[in-house]
Amino acid sequence: MARSVSTRRTAVVTLVAWAVALLIFFPILYTIITSFKSEQEAIQGFDLIPSFTLESYRDVQSQYDYFTPFMNSVILSLGSTILALIVAVPAAWSMAFAPSRRTKDILMWMLSTKMMPAVAVLFPIYMLFRDLGLLDSRIGLTIMLMLINLPIVVWMLYTYFREIPGEILEAARMDGASLWGEIVYVLTPMAVPGIASTMLLNIILAWNEAFWTIRLTTTNAAPLTAFIASFSSPQGLFWAKLSAASTLAIAPILIMGWFSQKQLVRGLTFGAVK
Amino acid sequence: MATQQTRTLARFMLAPSVGLLLIWMAVPLALTLWFSFQQYNPLNPIRDGFVGFSNYLLFFNNPAFLWSILNTLLIVASVLVITLVGGILLALLLDQPMWGQGFVRILVISPFFVMPPVAALVWKNMIMHAQYGVLADLMRTVGLEPIDWFGRYPLLSVIIIVAWQWLPFATLILLTALQSLDGEQKEAAEMDGANFLNRFIYLTLPHLARAITVVILIQTIFLLSVYAEILVTTNGGPGYASTNLPFLVAQKATLEFKIGQASAGGIIAVILANIVAFFAMRAVGKNLDR
Numbered sequence: 001m002a003r004s005v006s007t008r009r010t011a012v013v014t015l016v017a018w019a020v021a022l023l024i025f026f027p028i029l030y031t032i033i034t035s036f037k038s039e040q041e042a043i044q045g046f047d048l049i050p051s052f053t054l055e056s057y058r059d060v061q062s063q064y065d066y067f068t069p070f071m072n073s074v075i076l077s078l079g080s081t082i083l084a085l086i087v088a089v090p091a092a093w094s095m096a097f098a099p100s101r102r103t104k105d106i107l108m109w110m111l112s113t114k115m116m117p118a119v120a121v122l123f124p125i126y127m128l129f130r131d132l133g134l135l136d137s138r139i140g141l142t143i144m145l146m147l148i149n150l151p152i153v154v155w156m157l158y159t160y161f162r163e164i165p166g167e168i169l170e171a172a173r174m175d176g177a178s179l180w181g182e183i184v185y186v187l188t189p190m191a192v193p194g195i196a197s198t199m200l201l202n203i204i205l206a207w208n209e210a211f212w213t214i215r216l217t218t219t220n221a222a223p224l225t226a227f228i229a230s231f232s233s234p235q236g237l238f239w240a241k242l243s244a245a246s247t248l249a250i251a252p253i254l255i256m257g258w259f260s261q262k263q264l265v266r267g268l269t270f271g272a273v274k
Numbered sequence: 275m276a277t278q279q280t281r282t283l284a285r286f287m288l289a290p291s292v293g294l295l296l297i298w299m300a301v302p303l304a305l306t307l308w309f310s311f312q313q314y315n316p317l318n319p320i321r322d323g324f325v326g327f328s329n330y331l332l333f334f335n336n337p338a339f340l341w342s343i344l345n346t347l348l349i350v351a352s353v354l355v356i357t358l359v360g361g362i363l364l365a366l367l368l369d370q371p372m373w374g375q376g377f378v379r380i381l382v383i384s385p386f387f388v389m390p391p392v393a394a395l396v397w398k399n400m401i402m403h404a405q406y407g408v409l410a411d412l413m414r415t416v417g418l419e420p421i422d423w424f425g426r427y428p429l430l431s432v433i434i435i436v437a438w439q440w441l442p443f444a445t446l447i448l449l450t451a452l453q454s455l456d457g458e459q460k461e462a463a464e465m466d467g468a469n470f471l472n473r474f475i476y477l478t479l480p481h482l483a484r485a486i487t488v489v490i491l492i493q494t495i496f497l498l499s500v501y502a503e504i505l506v507t508t509n510g511g512p513g514y515a516s517t518n519l520p521f522l523v524a525q526k527a528t529l530e531f532k533i534g535q536a537s538a539g540g541i542i543a544v545i546l547a548n549i550v551a552f553f554a555m556r557a558v559g560k561n562l563d564r
Contacts, residue, residue, distance in 0.1 A: 014372040020364065021381035024441070028384055030408065031396050046411040087294060090287030098284035106292065113299045115551040117499050119523040120540035121302035123309065123533055128302070147298045154291055179280070208389040210502035215524065225502070229391040232398075232506035239399055239406075246392040257387035258380050265450045269488045273447055 028250070035243035042239040056244035066245060069227035073249075075138055076213070076223050077206035080145035081199055084153045087146075089195065092157035093187075097166065107158065110151040111270065118148075118211045129216060138221045141213065145206045153202055156267040160194025197263035200256060204264075207253050224249040303544070310537035329538040339539070341514035342522040346546070349433055349518055350497045354490060356437040361444030361489065362482070366474075368445070369452050379449075386442040390502035397435045398424065398507045428508040428516035435503050440496075444489045451485035452478070494550050498543075519543050 022029075034042050035057070036050035060066045095103045125144070126135075134140030164187065172186045210225040217226050228249055231242050257264070265273055313325045333339050368379060385393065401408050402423040410420035423431045455478065463473050499520045504510055510517035510525065517525070523543060526536035 010371055010373065013367070013370040014374065017367050017370075017372050017378050018374070020367065021378040024438070025381040025384055027393075027396050027401055027438070028388065030400055031392075034400060043406045045406070046408055087290045091291035094284035094287040098280050100281070100284070106288070110291070110295060112551055113295050115495050115547050116299060116303070117520060117540070117543040117547050119499065119501075119520040119527075120306055120544045122524060122540070123527045123536060124302035124305035126527075127305075147294060150291065150295060179283070204387060208387070210390040211499070211520075214391075214502060214505070215528070225389050225391050228389065228395060229502060229506050231395055232391075232509075242395060242399065246396060250388050250392055253389070254384055254387045257383070261379070261383060261446060262450075264386075265447055268443070268492055269447060269485075272488050273451055273485050 028254075031243045032247050033243075034240055035247045037240050037243075039238055039240045042243070056240040057248075060241050060244045060248075063241075064227075064245070066227075066248065069222050069224050070248065072138060072221055073207055073223035073225075076142055076145055076221075077203045079138070079142040080149065080206045081153075081202040083142065083146040084150050084202060085195065085199060088150060088153040088157055092154050092161050093191075095154075096158055096161035096164070097169065097187075107155065110154055114148075114151040122215060125212075126216070135216060136218045136220045136222070141216055141221050141223075144212050144216065145209055148209065148212070149202050149205055152205070152267060152270075153198055155270050156198045156201065157194060159266065159270070160198070161191060163194075164190050197260065198267065200260045201263050201267040204253055204257055204260070306537045306540050308537075309533055310541050312534050312537075314533040315531050325534065329534040330542075333535050333538045333542070336535075338514045338517060338522055342517050342519045343546075345429055345514075345516060346498065346518040346520075348429060349436065349500055350494055352433045353437045353440055353497050354493060356433075357440045357444040357493065358486065358489065360437075360441050361448050362486075364441070364445040365448035365452050366478075368449055383442040383446050385438050386440070386446070388439065390439070391506050393439050394435055394503040394506045397431075397438070402431060402434075424508050425512065428512060432500070432503055432507060432516050435507065436497065436500055439503075440493055443493065447485050447489050448482060451482050455481050491550075491553070495547070498547055498550065519546070 030048075033048060033050050036052045036054070037047075038051060038053050038055055041047065041051060095107065129135045129140050132140070134143075168186060168190075169182055172182050177186065207223075208225065210229070213223050213225045214229050217223070222230075224245075228242075228245060231238075231245070310329055311324060311326060312329075313323055364382060368375065368382065372378065388396075399407070404410055404420055404422040404425070407420075407423075409423075413420045421427070459477060460473065463477055468476070500518060501520050501524065504516055504518065504521045508516040510521050514522075519539065520543065523536050523539040526532045526539060
């Protein structure tokens with residue numbers, strides 16, 4: 001008896017949850033569907049079954065050179081993430097394993113830089129970039145994205161490193177390991193999962209960053225965010241093509257995101273919710 | 275525990291991060307502050323020079339300024355309310371036993387990974403378009419006149435789009451917190467005859483308090499600087515109806531070349547963010563001590 005009630009309850013919950021989930025997912029689903037329609041179909045009213053043409057995907061490449069912004073996005077997000085890790089790993093490491101009285105203040109200060117509104121420094125950064133010849137360059141934007149996400153990277157690594165027990169270090173030292181030996185053979189293997197999670201989250205954040213990528217680029221270094229934003233002008237009102245471009249732009253990150261739900265919670269709440 | 279040698283090493287390891295962030299924060303901010311007291315126009319450099327507080331006065335006397343502050347706060351407040359209420363309800367729903375829970379979860383969190391320009395353009399063209407949008411089709415089917423979302427309710431339209439992007443974030447955080455709730459406590463409350471509402475108010479909500487705080491703080495940081503969503507949908511209009519502070523400042527700098535006023539606006543944005551940050555840091559700092 002109780003079993004059948006709970007089964008019915010589960011069925012109802014399942015039904016409601018699926019309905020709500022599909023409703024929330026609908027804009028993405030409809031974008032994917034529309035990307036397989038022809039331009040004519042796309043504005044012919046609501047229709048969930050496309051003609052499965054790949055015309056829009058072809059056109060996006062041939063008419064707009066989709067590959068360039070896509071590669072820019074890949075280079076920028078990967079490049080900025082690797083740069084940030086190179087700078088942040090030692091910092092997080094030292095704060096987790098050799099904390100001083102000021103460690104907490106430094107961490108809080110780093111977080112506070114993340115809270116500075118980007119617009120407040122738009123013009124100085126723009127001038128700096130112009131004078132250094134970095135406007136619309138991949139190098140400039142890579143550095144920019146690295147700086148924006150550096151506080152989150154340091155923080156996230158710090159919360160992971162802090163969970164590595166310090167006794168292990170002492171044990172290694174007792175066994176005569178040098179400082180270098182400690183780092184390479186004892187700590188690194190334990191830190192790899194944390195570093196990988198941090199990397200994943202940072203790639204997602206860098207891929208989707210849509211203020212600096214739009215304002216500091218025109219054509220050469222423009223990643224997908226800027227490319228898609230350029231579709232907002234009236235002459236860009238080609239929905240099937242917009243959908244194809246959008247689908248390609250969100251697919252890689254969507255899939256990465258699905259695999260990083262846990263890390264996402266941890267990284268974006270600075271370890272406060274696990 | 276740490277020896278003198280490791281301490282010195284630690285300082286060396288920390289220096290690049292601190293140095294980079296210091297330069298990236300201090301130098302541009304100092305420049306912005308300096309420009310906010312200057313008349314500076316790259317197109318007309320003849321009248322350049324120190325002007326005291328007049329940029330701030332000009333900015334304050336601009337009707338767009340009041341609009342932008344109001345819109346900024348409206349976006350932050352409404353999106354927070356929508357995502358928190360929706361997020362709690364969704365988290366409670368997703369916490370129940372069901373078939374295909376993992377897949378449902380994936381569907382629900384997906385919007386968070388969609389880059390802002392895509393989210394905004396998809397909603398603008400395919401969902402809310404007054405003629406060809408899905409909503410327009412839907413309204414015609416039930417015999418109603420389609421709504422011109424971006425013409426008549428520009429700010430609401432932006433809020434809907436931004437809320438759609440952040441609802442998954444709130445849901446995910448709250449769901450994670452919910453799943454750490456002690457099952458025995460719940461059962462005990464059930465045994466004692468507490469109904470669902472009572473359990474929610476006296477058990478679940480206090481347990482979620484910290485997660486809710488975190489959601490409010492993190493979202494506020496990002497919501498204060500909504501930009502791309504406005505740029506590609508309403509472009510701030512009609513008039514200033516959907517212009518927020520970041521958008522206004524960027525507009526002043528990149529279109530009108532009023533660098534002084536834009537800088538003054540930037541400083542005001544910093545002050546606004548600092549007020550929020552003050553509370554944010556205190557809350558996050560508490561978690562550090564634990």
